[in-house]
Amino acid sequence: MNRLYPEIAVAQLSKAGEELCGDKVEIARTEAATTVVISDGLGSGVKANILATLTTKITSSLLKRNVPITEVVPTITQTLPVCRERKIAYSTLQIIKLLPDSMATVVEFDSPTTFLFRGGQVVPFPTEARNIGGKAIREGRLLLGEGDIIVAVSDGVIHAGIGGLLKLGWDWPGISAELAAHCSPADDAEKIAEHILGCCNGYYLGQPGDDSTVVVIKLRRPRNLTLFTGPPANRDMDEQIVKRLMGGEGKKVVAGGTTANIVSRVLGLPVNVDLNYQDPEIPPIATIDNLDLVTEGVLTLTAAIGRLHDIRKLRASARRDGATLLARLLYEADRIDILAGTAVNPAHQNPNFPAQINIKAQVIANLRNALEDLGKRVTVEWV
Amino acid sequence: MSTLLVEICLGTSCHLMGSQDIIDAIESLPPDKRGKIDLRGVTCLKTCRKGPNARINGVVLSEMTPERTLAVIEDNLP
Numbered sequence: 273m274n275r276l277y278p279e280i281a282v283a284q285l286s287k288a289g290e291e292l293c294g295d296k297v298e299i300a301r302t303e304a305a306t307t308v309v310i311s312d313g314l315g316s317g318v319k320a321n322i323l324a325t326l327t328t329k330i331t332s333s334l335l336k337r338n339v340p341i342t343e344v345v346p347t348i349t350q351t352l353p354v355c356r357e358r359k360i361a362y363s364t365l366q367i368i369k370l371l372p373d374s375m376a377t378v379v380e381f382d383s384p385t386t387f388l389f390r391g392g393q394v395v396p397f398p399t400e401a402r403n404i405g406g407k408a409i410r411e412g413r414l415l416l417g418e419g420d421i422i423v424a425v426s427d428g429v430i431h432a433g434i435g436g437l438l439k440l441g442w443d444w445p446g447i448s449a450e451l452a453a454h455c456s457p458a459d460d461a462e463k464i465a466e467h468i469l470g471c472c473n474g475y476y477l478g479q480p481g482d483d484s485t486v487v488v489i490k491l492r493r494p495r496n497l498t499l500f501t502g503p504p505a506n507r508d509m510d511e512q513i514v515k516r517l518m519g520g521e522g523k524k525v526v527a528g529g530t531t532a533n534i535v536s537r538v539l540g541l542p543v544n545v546d547l548n549y550q551d552p553e554i555p556p557i558a559t560i561d562n563l564d565l566v567t568e569g570v571l572t573l574t575a576a577i578g579r580l581h582d583i584r585k586l587r588a589s590a591r592r593d594g595a596t597l598l599a600r601l602l603y604e605a606d607r608i609d610i611l612a613g614t615a616v617n618p619a620h621q622n623p624n625f626p627a628q629i630n631i632k633a634q635v636i637a638n639l640r641n642a643l644e645d646l647g648k649r650v651t652v653e654w655v
Numbered sequence: 656m657s658t659l660l661v662e663i664c665l666g667t668s669c670h671l672m673g674s675q676d677i678i679d680a681i682e683s684l685p686p687d688k689r690g691k692i693d694l695r696g697v698t699c700l701k702t703c704r705k706g707p708n709a710r711i712n713g714v715v716l717s718e719m720t721p722e723r724t725l726a727v728i729e730d731n732l733p
Contacts, residue, residue, distance in 0.1 A: 529666035529698035545665055545696030547678060555670040558698060568698075569667055619668045619703030626671075 276418055277494035277606045278306045278370050280647070281461035283469035283486045285428070287316040288479040294320025295426045295485035298328035300336050301647060303372075307335045308487060310366040312383065312426040316483055323363040327352065331365060341367060341379055346405030349381065366424055373415075374491060376422065380410040384430050385444060388414070389421035389464075392457060394448040397422060419457045421464065421490045423447075428484030429468065433475030442475050461488040462587075496522030497605035501569055502613030502632060503530045504655040513611055513655050514538040518562065520609060523601055526560070528569030531613065536560055551593035565601055567594035571626075573635050576602065580642040607649045612636050614654050657733045658693040661724075662710040666699045669706035673720075677707060680721035681728070691732050 286293040294313040300306070311327035313320030327348060334344045345365070353362045366383040370376050378386050378397050386397035399412030416422075425447065434441035442450075450471055455464045465488040472484050498520035504513055514535050517524055526532050536543045543566065545558040554575055555568035575595030579586050586599055602608060612632070640650045661681065663674050681694055700708040705717035711727050 529664075532698045543698055545698060547694065547696050549675055549678075552675060555665050555667070556696060558696070566698075568665065568670065571667055571670065617668075617703055619706070622668070624671075625668075 275372050275494065276374050276416070276491040279461045279490045279492055279606075280306075280308060281465040281488045283462075283465035285469060285473055285476075285480045285484040287428070287481065287483050288476075290317045290483070292318055292321040293485070294324055294483040295428070296321065296324035296328045297485060297487055298332040299647065300332050301649075302336060304338070305335075305372070306370045307332060308368045308424075308489065309335070310364075310368075310383065310424055310426065310485065310487055312364045312428075312483065312485070314362045320363075320483065323352075327363045327365055331367065335367070335369065341369070341377065341411070342404060345379060345381065345407070345409055349405055349407040349409075364426075368422060368424060368487075368489060370416070370489070370491075374417065375413060376416050377413045378411070378422070381407065384425055384427055385410075387423040387425075387448060387451060389423060389451055389455070389457065390417075391419070392452060394452045396444075416491050418491060418493065421457060421461070421488060423451065423464070423468070423489075424487045425468070426483060426485040428480060428482035429472045429486060431482060432472040432480075432484065434481065436477065437475050442472065461490040464488045464490075494607060495605045496520065496607045496609070497525060497601060498522065498609045498611065499525045499527060499602075500531055500535070500611045500613075501527040501573065501636075503528070503534055503615040505614040509655055510534050511538050513613075517611060522607075523564040523605065524562070525565045525567075525598065525601060526563055527567045527573055527598065528613075530615075530617070531569065532558055532560065532566050535563070535566075550591060551595070554593040554595045557594040557597065565594075565597055567598055570620075570632060570635055572598060573639060574626075577635070577638050577642045580646065583646070602643060602648075603646065605648065608643055608651075610636060610640070610650065610652045612652055612654050658691055659728065659731050659733060660693045660695070660710075660712060661728060662695045662697045662700075663724075664698070664700045664706065664708040664710075665696045666703060666706075668703040669700075669708055672706040674707040676721050677709065677719060677724045680725055684725070688728075688732065692728065 282297045284293050294316045296311050298309045309328045309331045311324040313323035364382040367379040388397045399410035431441040465486045468486045500517045532543050541561050543558050546556050558566040572594040576599040579599035643650045707719050709719045
């Protein structure tokens with residue numbers, strides 16, 4: 273069975289006048305499970321942010337250590353302080369846990385009901401009331417399928433527009449109707465999250481009365497990418513590595529002039545270089561049939577890492593230089609396998625050249641870090 | 656009409672040593688001359704130490720400048 277990949281997007285607004293958001297979202301991906309923990313700290317600003325951060329961090333680390341949810345919830349609820357005046361917990365807690373077989377568990381403690389968006393219909397994620405350690409929580413489990421989308425929001429979204437544009441606020445049915453009418457199961461998670469948050473901000477007339485968070489989790493087929501960069505140390509390995517590249521699932525990318533020549537020679541296909549300089553800093557791209565992208569090596573990789581550090585700009589960018597195209601393909605992939613050649617090009621040991629081109633291992637390490645920070649699974653194999 | 660094949664290396668070293676300037680110089684030639692040139696890019700000519708490299712009519716030439724490239728093109732134009 274093909275495992276489905278949970279694509280996760282988070283969109284947040286801080287209460288008007290506050291720099292920090294009092295809602296916190298912690299995402300942890302391990303081999304065993306993907307967990308998303310959402311917490312809304314009481315009030316707003318620094319205090320709310322600290323409370324929410326504590327709640328999500330503790331919950332997430334307990335779950336990562338395979339502590340069962342039935343133990344995590346009482347630990348958190350007993351630890352969390354309760355507001356003396358309002359007699360409510362200082363922060364809410366919502367856990368969404370997805371196993372590799374797509375079994376989803378949702379736990380809600382004082383948080384809004386989770387949405388399930390399936391086949392264009394929006395229903396509450398099925399949960400039952402439970403009492404754990406004297407606290408009333410809601411918990412439910414459901415086997416998800418391809419295209420199923422889970423949406424979780426903080427109460428800032430539920431109450432959007434309250435007393436203003438909307439007397440009673442946007443509320444659960446309103447958000448549900450918006451999802452069904454204006455979002456499609458074909459949309460990516462980020463598009464849905466941004467759309468709902470955009471509406472929320474609109475109902476608040478651009479002045480959010482509360483911290484607002486939208487988390488969207490969409491189950492889709494995984495997207496893989498294999499990147500071959502740098503010639504192998506041993507020329508006898510060329511054919512084997514090219515076979516691995518071409519035999520990999522998903523997109524295939526080559527970064528490096530000599531590397532491109534190796535692939536061209538082994539496959540018996542020509543390299544066609546595009547002479548248009550889209551960006552004077554980045555050498556032009558090339559094409560080889562059956563490959564998704566062919567770029568220059570270390571300069572393009574370094575620039576691509578820079579572009580991955582600003583995803584908003586990357587998504588909005590219409591540029592078509594090698595670094596932007598490479599960064600975009602890497603960003604769209606969930607799992608990236610890097611085949612990195614260890615052969616050294618003596619001509620790169622030129623003191624007049626940028627330092628990074630001599631230290632390829634560092635460039636690859638930086639690329640790996642940038643991708644892992646974005647939640648990608650990365651393997652690097654030195655060949 | 657026969658054309659002159661001019662290939663410019665756009666690999667890392669050649670790019671850093673100015674291969675883009677050579678391409679710009681060729682692209683700026685008057686249309687009658689530019690029309691006789693089949694300009695292409697290549698990814699490596701295996702003489703990275705002596706870039707920027709070009710291959711004109713099948714002959715690899717190293718340490719090229721825009722001026723030298725245009726002079727060689729002038730001598731070889733059909």
